[in-house]
């Protein structure tokens with residue numbers, strides 16, 4: 001599903017940016033081509049103005065002058081005097097050129113009406129420039145001029161082929177097409193990797209959700225199976241057995257209820273709705289109370305359990321006491337669970353100054369089974385339990401994820417290290433807000 005979304009997003013991203021790029025390129029090309037054509041036409045008009053004036057001022061029009069004009073400017077010039085082509089214009093030209101000249105004159109007479117110009121009028125000069133496309137498909141700028149002088153009536157046709165301008169425009173279009181193609185390719189590549197990066201956390205989150213639901217269902221199934229089998233066995237059981245089954249049902253029910261409240265707590269953390277109530281808390285007293293609560297459990301397992309507190313009582317600090325004691329309980333419970341009989345656990349609390357800020361440091365040190373380096377990160381993942389600790393009942397793999405969510409909400413840090421000589425040391429740091 002994510003692959004499909006990824007491709008769709010890539011196409012959408014690349015398509016939109018490519019469309020914008022294309023529209024911008026077309027607008028640019030339109031503006032630049034119109035500018036180019038306009039300036040070329042203006043300079044042709046200007047050149048024709050000079051040409052016609054020169055022509056008019058010269059008494060004798062030489063072949064050399066006309067040939068030079070043609071060669072220097074790539075013009076086609078055709079001149080008729082009183083309707084008779086000049087000798088210059090009777091030179092042999094290809095049929096194509098002659099046809100084009102005829103077409104231009106036809107086009108001129110069908111498209112332009114000459115006002116206030118009587119060919120018999122003395123000293124009349126008229127010229128008009130226009131773009132023209134021959135039947136061969138070639139584009140020209142054309143100028144038709146009429147000059148009357150001493151009853152002489154001269155008509156001039158000048159054709160200026162636009163091959164060079166068209167080639168320039170074509171080259172510009174090819175360059176833009178190539179640049180656009182390269183840009184679209186790069187944009188597609190960028191969109192592909194960008195959307196992949198964008199979707200990665202969502203995909204990771206979805207996978208985690210699936211794993212979470214699968215693990216939660218698995219953990220809930222075990223106590224539920226025990227409850228259901230106890231319920232069916234209770235019907236045929238003796239009164240004494242009934243008592244046993246009922247206490248099994250009650251303890252499995254409590255297990256389920258604990259698991260459900262752990263999951264609710266984590267889902268609150270995911271929804272950023274983790275309730276934190278900051279109030280003045282005496283953290284040393286809090287640690288002492290938790291120690292007293294877990295001391296019998298340690299004693300029962302024959303584990304030596306000790307705490308060390310600062311000599312002078314710590315001033316109260318702003319913290320969520322209930323949440324902090326939940327973290328301490330998780331760490332004590334784990335330490336006792338994963339330390340074999342005969343081992344030792346110690347906890348300490350101190351007020352330190354780190355980078356000019358006061359920090360509360362809580363450490364829980366055990367010399368139990370320890371945590372291999374490759375598992376040190378994983379133990380904070382939901383439902384993660386190392387193979388070595390699976391035998392310990394009553395643990396779901398949610399304790400440390402809950403502890404780390406609480407510590408995060410209190411703006412502190414939690415990390416695990418090896419205890420020198422074996423075992424694990426959990427270190428919690430919290431900002432001290434008096």
Ligand code: ADP
Nearest residue numbers: 334335338379385386389395396397398399400
């Ligand atoms: P659990 O409820 O299984 O203890 P936790 O999230 O609290 O879940 O711990 C995750 C895993 O981390 C445990 O299954 C265990 O493998 C490991 N672990 C936690 N605390 C300790 C400890 N003090 N010593 C050794 N392993 C520990």
